Amino acid sequence: MTFQGPIPKAKKHGRVKPKYNPTPTAREKAFHQWAMQFPCACGCGQQSTVVHHPLTRHPEQRWRRDHEYVVPMNGFCHMDLHRAGHERDEPFTGLAVKAYELRWRAIDEGRL
Ligand SMILES: [Zn+2]
Ligand SMILES: [Zn+2]
Numbered sequence: 001m002t003f004q005g006p007i008p009k010a011k012k013h014g015r016v017k018p019k020y021n022p023t024p025t026a027r028e029k030a031f032h033q034w035a036m037q038f039p040c041a042c043g044c045g046q047q048s049t050v051v052h053h054p055l056t057r058h059p060e061q062r063w064r065r066d067h068e069y070v071v072p073m074n075g076f077c078h079m080d081l082h083r084a085g086h087e088r089d090e091p092f093t094g095l096a097v098k099a100y101e102l103r104w105r106a107i108d109e110g111r112l
Pocket of ligand 1: 040041042043044045046073074077
């Protein structure tokens with residue numbers, strides 16, 4: 001195992017907050033692949049081909065664009081979503097709740 005930089009110091013509560021990385025780690029990528037088995041989160045029923053990062057803030061979210069908080073989406077629906085200007089903070093509803101539930105399901109199944 002090699003470290004790219006200094007090892008982050010553990011905080012008092014013992015958890016290490018890793019530095020934000022815009023590129024998903026191998027584990028996060030595997031989670032995204034797993035998530036895409038579910039149909040598009042918009043409800044259209046189509047095959048998911050991408051993951052979307054809901055930008056809602058909630059306490060367990062480590063960063064605004066957290067790779068553990070994603071929803072599977074069909075690429076076309078995803079484009080529509082961004083074209084409609086939803087790329088901003090939203091209330092904790094809809095896709096954000098789905099991302100939250102999906103993360104816990106992945107944790108329960110030992111994937112995260
Ligand atoms: Zn859709
Ligand atoms: Zn998106």
